[in-house]
Amino acid sequence: MQLKVLLPSGIFFESDNVERIVAETRSGSFGILPHRRDCVAALAPGILTYQEANGSPAYLAVDEGALAKVGMKVLISVRRAIRGTDLGQLHDEVKRQFLTLNNEERQVRDALHKLESTFAGKLAEFAHER
Incomplete structure (x- = not known):
């Protein structure tokens, strides 16, 4: 195949x-x-x-x-x-690569959440001033 x-x-x-x-x-x-x-x-x-x-x-x-x-x-x-x-080496490599990516993805999500919160706060201030 x-x-x-x-x-x-x-x-x-x-x-x-x-x-x-x-x-x-x-x-x-x-x-x-x-x-x-x-x-x-x-x-x-x-x-x-x-x-x-x-x-x-x-x-x-x-x-x-x-x-x-x-x-x-x-x-x-x-x-x-x-x-x-070798399954042992593959397991170690998976832990190293996939968990590192998961941590990076979590950091990106946290940064986006902070950005969205800041944007929403500024938008609320702008709407309140009008």
Whole structure:
């Protein structure tokens, strides 16, 4: 099968020689073999496992996204992904990258909240002066 993983910034991973894929949804995990029926699934954040021909399993830590299988092509679109072959190292990398991003997102939300509050206060002052 062909496997292509897309991020908002472009192609993250691509392989033309994948034998099997195991993905996670909110309802649980499911496997994809080459002759499985076509399908579409909403992916939950978690570990996606794939195995290339004559290779050992490899892993992708993915954020929420979507998976579509059409014929022998599997297309996955997620916001963030990290690739690895060792689950321990992948876990550490996920903690480092994803938690850092979550802290940055929280700081941006806090800054926007302060900006909105200041704007609303100034708007109220302006309306009261009229």
